[in-house]
Amino acid sequence: MTAKPCSHEEAVTAAARSGDWSPELKAHRDGCLTCAELTLVVAALAADAEELAAIDVPLPDPAPIWLRAKLATRERQYERATRAIVWVQRAAVAVALAVGLAFAPGLWALVSGAFSAVSFNVSAPDLPRAAGSPLVVLVVSMLVLGGLALWELTAAQEN
Amino acid sequence: MIPMALTLPRTQTTDLAGRAVTMDEAAFRHLYDRTARPLRAFLMRSCGDLALADDLLQEAYLRMLRSGFEGEDDDHCKNYLYRIATNLLRDHFRRKRPESAEVPERDESPGHDEAVHLQSDVGGAMAELAPRDRQMLWLAYVEGASHQEIAKALGLRSASIRSMLFRARQRLAKQLQARGLRPELEVS
Numbered sequence: 001m002t003a004k005p006c007s008h009e010e011a012v013t014a015a016a017r018s019g020d021w022s023p024e025l026k027a028h029r030d031g032c033l034t035c036a037e038l039t040l041v042v043a044a045l046a047a048d049a050e051e052l053a054a055i056d057v058p059l060p061d062p063a064p065i066w067l068r069a070k071l072a073t074r075e076r077q078y079e080r081a082t083r084a085i086v087w088v089q090r091a092a093v094a095v096a097l098a099v100g101l102a103f104a105p106g107l108w109a110l111v112s113g114a115f116s117a118v119s120f121n122v123s124a125p126d127l128p129r130a131a132g133s134p135l136v137v138l139v140v141s142m143l144v145l146g147g148l149a150l151w152e153l154t155a156a157q158e159n
Numbered sequence: 160m161i162p163m164a165l166t167l168p169r170t171q172t173t174d175l176a177g178r179a180v181t182m183d184e185a186a187f188r189h190l191y192d193r194t195a196r197p198l199r200a201f202l203m204r205s206c207g208d209l210a211l212a213d214d215l216l217q218e219a220y221l222r223m224l225r226s227g228f229e230g231e232d233d234d235h236c237k238n239y240l241y242r243i244a245t246n247l248l249r250d251h252f253r254r255k256r257p258e259s260a261e262v263p264e265r266d267e268s269p270g271h272d273e274a275v276h277l278q279s280d281v282g283g284a285m286a287e288l289a290p291r292d293r294q295m296l297w298l299a300y301v302e303g304a305s306h307q308e309i310a311k312a313l314g315l316r317s318a319s320i321r322s323m324l325f326r327a328r329q330r331l332a333k334q335l336q337a338r339g340l341r342p343e344l345e346v347s
Contacts, residue, residue: 037332048281052200069224
């Protein structure tokens with residue numbers, strides 16, 4: 001005998017779950033392979049569910065779940081709050097680069113002129129004067145400021 | 160038994176960005192106490208591994224909290240949790256078999272807990288089915304979900320659920336009968 005879908009499946013499922021069988025439905029089930037199989041499956045799964053729900057293994061503690069969720073929320077809030085600052089920093093670097101590129105030809109003439117004016121054969125007594133050269137001040141300032149900007153950017157991304 | 164409505168909640172599980180925990184801790188604990196055991200039973204029977212089931216259970220609650228989902232009542236939250244859980248199970252089985260779209264017939268992972276399967280005849284019979292069949296049968300006959308709800312939860316076409324469920328049921332019945340369980344023995 002081959003099982004085929006039966007129109008009583010819904011009623012049989014409900015009866016198998018509740019245990020409330022009408023005599024007609026019980027008679028149908030006893031003569032219908034599909035409904036007999038359905039009854040077996042529903043009753044077996046119900047018993048299994050009950051057994052598993054009562055299993056003697058403690059559930060994971062909900063407190064760490066709650067804490068992780070709160071931490072994740074705070075992280076997202078922090079990220080949202082600092083997003084604008086990071087974008088402003090990036091924009092500032094981009095503007096500085098654009099300005100640098102725009103004025104590059106003029107700057108190059110200035111720099112090459114300044115280089116030609118600098119003498120590297122400075123004697124020790126003349127060092128303070130050489131350190132006060134506009135080119136050295138410019139280069140050192142750019143290095144320091146560039147380094148700070150990079151540090152700020154990477155620190156913001158790490159957070 | 161009241162059928163469990165596994166309807167798609169208003170909040171999508173993947174839309175987590177920009178949302179915050181809206182439930183207070185006491186309400187969360189209440190929900191957890193009420194829903195965690197049946198949800199773990201579902202996960203355990205679906206994946207066959209108690210440790211993995213506990214991991215997925217925690218992840219399901221975490222995702223629910225992070226989504227900022229506000230259920231109308233406990234049942235609404237429970238439905239949402241089951242939907243997250245089925246997504247987590249699907250992701251788990253996909254990760255295990257990236258080369259195939261089909262779910263594996265059995266969970267053969269090293270952490271596979273035979274004790275859970277062998278704990279009962281039903282567990283052993285369920286272990287012989289594909290994970291999708293296990294989830295489908297559990298949702299239909301333990302949680303009382305409708306075909307449409309099962310389709311949504313498992314990402315299948317609603318029209319094909321009836322026949323898929325019928326075949327899954329036949330496979331389980333065959334496994335149960337092979338273990339000596341007969342319809343007349345189960346009927347009260």
